[in-house]
Amino acid sequence: MPDFQPVLLANVGKPDSHTRRVYEQTGGYQALRKALGMQPKDVIEAVKASGLRGRGGAGFPTGLKWTFLPQNHPGPIYFCLNADESEPGTFNNRILMEDDPHQVIEGLIISCFATQARAAYYYMRCEYPLAFQRTSAAVAECYEAGYLGQNILGSGYSLDIYMHRGAGAYICGEETGLIESLEGKRAWPRIKPPFPAVEGAFRKPTVVNNVETAACVKQIIERGVDWFKSIGVPPDPSNPRDAGSYGPKLYCLSGHVNKPGCYEAPLGITCQQLIDEYGGGVWKGRKAKAVIPGGISMGLLKGDELHCPLDFNGPGKFGCLGLGTAAVVVMDDQTQMIDVLENSCRFFSHESCGQCTPCREGTSWATKMLTRIKHGKGRLKDLDLLAEIGDTIGIMPGTTICGLADGAAWPIKNCLQKFRPELEEYIKRTNPTGWMETKPVPALQLQTIH
Ligand SMILES: Cc1cc2nc3c(=O)[nH]c(=O)nc-3n(C[C@H](O)[C@H](O)[C@H](O)COP(=O)(O)O)c2cc1C
Numbered sequence: 001m002p003d004f005q006p007v008l009l010a011n012v013g014k015p016d017s018h019t020r021r022v023y024e025q026t027g028g029y030q031a032l033r034k035a036l037g038m039q040p041k042d043v044i045e046a047v048k049a050s051g052l053r054g055r056g057g058a059g060f061p062t063g064l065k066w067t068f069l070p071q072n073h074p075g076p077i078y079f080c081l082n083a084d085e086s087e088p089g090t091f092n093n094r095i096l097m098e099d100d101p102h103q104v105i106e107g108l109i110i111s112c113f114a115t116q117a118r119a120a121y122y123y124m125r126c127e128y129p130l131a132f133q134r135t136s137a138a139v140a141e142c143y144e145a146g147y148l149g150q151n152i153l154g155s156g157y158s159l160d161i162y163m164h165r166g167a168g169a170y171i172c173g174e175e176t177g178l179i180e181s182l183e184g185k186r187a188w189p190r191i192k193p194p195f196p197a198v199e200g201a202f203r204k205p206t207v208v209n210n211v212e213t214a215a216c217v218k219q220i221i222e223r224g225v226d227w228f229k230s231i232g233v234p235p236d237p238s239n240p241r242d243a244g245s246y247g248p249k250l251y252c253l254s255g256h257v258n259k260p261g262c263y264e265a266p267l268g269i270t271c272q273q274l275i276d277e278y279g280g281g282v283w284k285g286r287k288a289k290a291v292i293p294g295g296i297s298m299g300l301l302k303g304d305e306l307h308c309p310l311d312f313n314g315p316g317k318f319g320c321l322g323l324g325t326a327a328v329v330v331m332d333d334q335t336q337m338i339d340v341l342e343n344s345c346r347f348f349s350h351e352s353c354g355q356c357t358p359c360r361e362g363t364s365w366a367t368k369m370l371t372r373i374k375h376g377k378g379r380l381k382d383l384d385l386l387a388e389i390g391d392t393i394g395i396m397p398g399t400t401i402c403g404l405a406d407g408a409a410w411p412i413k414n415c416l417q418k419f420r421p422e423l424e425e426y427i428k429r430t431n432p433t434g435w436m437e438t439k440p441v442p443a444l445q446l447q448t449i450h
């Protein structure tokens with residue numbers, strides 16, 4: 001990507017990049033002025049035409065989501081900015097909020113103007129103290145400058161932003177869990193429909209968008225639809241459900257690479273390019289055994305699948321769920337897949353809110369089995385049971401309220417499809433006398449393991 005110029009990260013690393021003074025020196029808040037001179041519906045049309053898809057994980061088209069708000073609603077309409085950033089390995093929102101909070105706020109104000117929201121709730125992960133401090137200070141600077149409050153820049157449009165600290169759970173990032181938490185309740189995801197656009201925060205129409213999505217909105221209004229569509233990849237003709245993957249993307253690269261970090265690249269860069277050209281290759285001269293393409297809930301690529309394009313359509317072609325948050329975690333050839341899978345299942349079991357039986361029981365049962373296997377008491381039959389759990393607890397069979405269970409299932413499914421021989425070898429090696437056992441193993445045996 002020799003001629004690609006980062007825009008989302010352009011200010012990152014500059015002295016005082018988090019202040020309004022520095023932000024305005026590089027044209028900050030000119031996009032807001034431009035948007036306020038447009039009709040709200042024309043801002044929506046521009047975002048729709050750009051093909052922007054939400055950066056929070058699901059990749060839903062942003063402009064289309066905004067059109068789901070009821071027409072001529074008496075209000076109020078609310079906007080929630082999702083800064084919970086709870087997917088493991090994901091930190092692009094944090095970089096934006098710490099180093100360029102005004103870019104996000106400008107995108108948020110434009111998005112609120114487009115949707116005619118009268119209040120925005122900035123829901124931020126509680127583990128981000130610096131981001132919270134800098135964003136709160138930036139919001140205060142916006143009130144001083146007339147970018148927030150009553151009659152913004154004389155346009156007649158008014159908006160308030162309320163900062164809200166997250167409640168510290170993975171499901172706080174799920175949009176309806178976020179709304180419940182915002183309302184002061186436990187962050188239990190809601191059954192949909194109704195979707196938030198119809199009945200969201202405080203039972204009013206609500207838009208929920210991710211921090212990076214808001215930053216993209218600001219760039220689209222400033223640089224234009226054609227600029228945005230000139231980056232990325234068009235729809236895949238062989239997939240009628242693919243809406244294309246346009247624009248720049250922030251990739252979070254971590255794990256066993258020489259230069260982990262947050263990198264901006266065009267959507268569609270391959271996993272191999274990201275690791276080699278941005279991450280300086282796999283560390284210690286080793287090879288990649290597995291790579292998480294977009295947060296662990298998206299599943300796993302094998303080391304020989306690194307030509308996978310990291311766009312919204314790419315990881316699906318390699319048996320994964322999707323691009324997710326584009327948090328790419330590299331595991332070298334000395335990594336044990338049993339450790340990866342046990343770690344992943346333990347995470348999801350801990351984070352399951354427990355409302356849905358398949359998710360609550362499936363994630364905890366899988367974790368118990370994997371802990372037992374890891375400690376040398378596995379049976380080959382356990383792998384079939386795990387595969388059954390992976391195939392049945394997800395949202396696809398329509399058994400759960402939110403996507404957490406589906407996210408828990410994909411690493412299980414991918415691990416068994418792609419790394420089964422290694423898991424079988426591990427079980428036989430660590431349990432030489434019991435690996436062929438077919439009788440049920442009492443759960444109580446777990447207590448003898450620790
Ligand atoms: C279990 C779970 C956790 C999620 N966590 C986040 C999160 O931390 N941040 C986020 O933006 N979206 C998260 N999402 C996706 C949100 O529900 C929602 O789709 C997103 O905020 C919409 O914004 P976007 O359209 O700009 O991507 C999560 C979804 C699920 C199922």
Ligand code: SF4
Nearest residue numbers: 353354355356359402
């Ligand atoms: S799928 Fe899991 S996390 Fe989501 S609502 Fe159901 S029990 Fe809770």
